[in-house]
Amino acid sequence: MQRAQRNSLRLLQWMMAASLALPIALFAVAAAISYTSTKDTADREIERTVDVAHEHALKVFETIDRSLAELNEVVRGLPDDVIRAREPTLHRRLKRLSDSLPQLKSAWIFDANGKALVNSLVSPPPDLSFADRDYFYAHVDQSIGTFIGTALTPRPPYQGARFFGVSRRRESDDGRFIGVIQASVLPEYFESFYARIGSDPGSFLAMGRTDGAMLTHFPRLDHELRLDPTGPVGQKIAAQPQHGLITVAWPSDGIERRIAYRRVAEYPIYVSAGLETSAIRARWLATIGQHLVFGIPATALLFLLLALALRRTQHLQAEAAKRREAEEALKHSQRLEALGQLTGGVAHDFNNLLTVIRASVDLLNRPQLTEERRQRYITAIADSVARAAKLTSQLLAFARRQTLKPEVFDVGARVQSLHDMLATLLGPAIEIVMQLPAEPCLVNADASQFETALINMATNARDAMQGQGRIVFKVEATTAVPDTLASTGPGMAGHGFVRVTVSDTGVGIPAARLGRIFEPFFTTKQVGHGTGLGLSQVFGFARQSGGEVTVTSEVGRGSTFSLYLPRVPPDLLPQRQAPNTAPAVAGSGMSVLVVEDNIELANFAADGLTELGYSITLIDNATDALAELVVDADRFDVVFSDVVMPGMTGLDLAQAIRDRSIGVPVVLTTGYSQALSQEGVAGFDLVQKPYSIEELSRVLHRAARIRRVRDGAAE
Incomplete structure (x- = not known):
């Protein structure tokens, strides 16, 4: 520590000597970091924008595609003369369609010669051929699905804004070409949307075909944009055909942009969004300018501040050393207090047991002792040894170091068998309610430790109710286990769990104490009145048995402890244990x-x-x-x-x-x-x-x- 303090003082001295060079170096580093951060932020904005443009384009084309499919179903199998006969009705339908979709200029049904049978603009349509339009002749030789054409100008007598066609082939039942169904889409619909999402300076959005033809873009330019698929930009897109982020100088205007592109599902369409690199640099320069506003005055004051820092550091190091000593003393005191609380409780219980044993031994040494009293003192010694072994078992249970003796038993039956003993333990002022399942709930665990855990939970509930109230013991099978059991292996929980809940009407547990109630060092009892090992034994037994114990509580509303144990298949019958009270067996020379x-x-x-x-x-x-x-x-x-x-x-x-x-x-x-x-x-x-x-x-x-x-x- 002293070496670190000397190094810090030496560092301050070097900083005072380099007080002029350091701000310049810091500014250069900050500028580089800021430039990288500005580029990363711009890339994220561009990718978010292209995602929005992609979702918008996808919904538009899917809507148009569905509409064309519906029209195709309406006229499927109808000869051209029947369609002409129904032209007024079909005209009204097409007009309703184009009026309901703001992206559509018009909708058309063409015959095999390129003449309009029906359209949404006029009724009846003029006798004109549109066989030279790309949205028509693309379907003549083969079925290509949905076709998206290039931007076109309306043909007289039709007028209005430019459009591009989205069309589908009409076929007879035997697959012959009999015409085209087409929708004229307005590029300006996309441009108005792009204007709303691309309001930042230097923004650029475009939509084009995979062959490089641009359908729409924002902002509008004086010249037509077109991308050569074999050029540098086209080659970069071909390397990552689905989506990507590139920096390119657009061939049409020579402006360098950071562009993100994305293909619109199965359609031969790309949407792109970007920022001019000059706009990104302008953002970076604005950020750097803010740094300079604070950097120049800071440089002037740096030398004085470093001198003051040197003096203050010496003082603070002295204070920090004193504070560390105080913190270590406090931590040591807390550890001693926790250890003293545990050992005090254990020593109290063991001293009680040793007192009984010592007194019984002394009484056994008295002359003329009756057989009845001698047997009583021997029994007292045996009982004290058993209680001492139980206390040791609780310590080992929390530490998960005890050697369990698992056996298969029915939890419900075992809880029911403890009813009378629990009634005596809890006292007449506590109502006991048992909710037990009709079917067996079998587990493979140490039955003795299970009974101890249940008694410990019941005793804890009794103390929380101050000896008066209601305790509910409930046994049920469950597959829903606490999150802490997510890592339990499949062999442990392959048949679910058996949950044993003990609910009381006591004072409840404050939220601040819930995380510590299973600690052996933690108890709310007075020093010398308990070891705090009851719930610790429950915790250790549950974990060592492959289960878990949880608690929920609300102050003033009582607490519920839930013990989870892995369930075993119902075809395994509980094993009966040999009684421990059998007499000794003679050795006969063994x-x-x-x-x-x-x-x-x-x-x-x-x-x-x-x-x-x-x-x-x-x-x-x-x-x-x-x-x-x-x-x-x-x-x-x-x-x-x-x-x-x-x-x-x-x-x-x-x-x-x-x-x-x-x-x-x-x-x-x-x-x-x-x-x-x-x-x-x-x-x-x-x-x-x-x-x-x-x-x-x-x-x-x-x-x-x-x-x-x-x-x-x-x-």
Whole structure:
């Protein structure tokens, strides 16, 4: 930081020395940037203008095309003498058409010799031949669809403005040429439109055919414009025939213009819009002139300002250093406060649990203790350990580091089974309403964690209502999920989601707090009255299960929490879990290799299993355990290993046993493992810490029994 400050002071000194040269350089850079910006702005304006002109031309020609098609249908199959007989009626129809379309001067129906059968100008039409007009003879030899001719002057006795023809071939049923239907289009109609959209100085708009003949342009020029398709401009257009933006000197007047062109759909017509490059430069010079107005006085004051800046910079750097120190101190204080709030709540809950355990141990040591009181104190210790494990599980749930035990269960049935417990938990002053679906809503998730999440949401709702109000629990299947689940893979949400909503009539959550309610560091309770981990557990459980949790709330109107879990197919029935209250299983001499780096925990497991009749071998690291198995694996019936150990982990040990085809089953245990939370147990049995000797004996016995059954089948 000090080096940067010295560099800034040195820079100011150099700027004072270069106070005359710098404005000139800055002006040159600004002029170059301004010129580029002015050109870019002009290009955007030109492209917008040509887009407008294109849409206008497209609508005009499509309208005329439809009108000609309708006229062709009216006279289709009619002989010329029938058309002449109906001439008054057809004349009125053509006149209505030309009067309704301001772009039309007249409409005509010609016979095969170029004589008008009907037109919109006079009735009956004079006996004149128009076979020499391009809009007629272009159709004689072949069918070319809609033809757009060049600009023409009316032939006497007809008078008026110049026009260009849009015509279509009349054919008999066998495809013979029998005449032409033609509309005379006024170029001045386009010119008046171009005058409205091209009001800027130097503007230029034109419409021409693909062969280079100009039909109309704005502004009007004294001479006729024509573009040579083989010339430089025509070659540039041919390179990009649909649309483009080019700078050209127009051959007819020699004026350089920036031109954008675009072809009108399938018609052989181009529309173009542009600005004279001199007009673009005039805009740039006007901008530069504004810079000079401010630049010249600024140059005169620059030296004085730099001198003042040097002095002020020294002062500001000193102030900035003090401010940074204050900000760092504040951030450190906030982090400590947040950490203190979390640890205070956790310590409060753990101290309560430890107090119960310590008091129970002290009471167990008293002489002449009755069996009933001894059992009560043992039960209190077991309950406290269970609550401590639950608190640890909440911490791991938010961090998404717990190892879940997914099972398929019906969410509606599970919520219904919790009704009585929720009624007791929430109290008699809170009305509970359950809206459950008739059909099963199955999910594959950790049922215990799901129940904990539901209880946490219910407890949060109870606190928000201050123990009195109404809570609605609703379960439903849904395909509409929050935006945050847009990135969920198809395997996770292939069957939709099950949504569990908990709605209360509490005080609501201010909008400023909605973004923080799932943070473990955030709680509205007083220090020492909670850890703030309830909703954090819901958040972690939802995310680790492939779902999401959202909240909507309005102050004074209550809150609604929605838990989304991926739904599984309805043909999967819920799996029943074995009860955890089964008695311990005797070892009967079963040999167990215990791999545990914590010697106290290892001795606890070894003592408990030894009392049940197991033969125990203790090793404190996975490397030595693997070496022992390689030498003589038949000594052991099962391996029981901790996951988190220095060096080779228990999961690595289990994988190595599997890779070496050592036929000894492996049971893993852990209280926290990032690897297991992300990758799972890879098919190995798992016992969560804290565990009981009874639970451990059941898992070991089951693993060994599965091995014996497998070995017997192999024989």
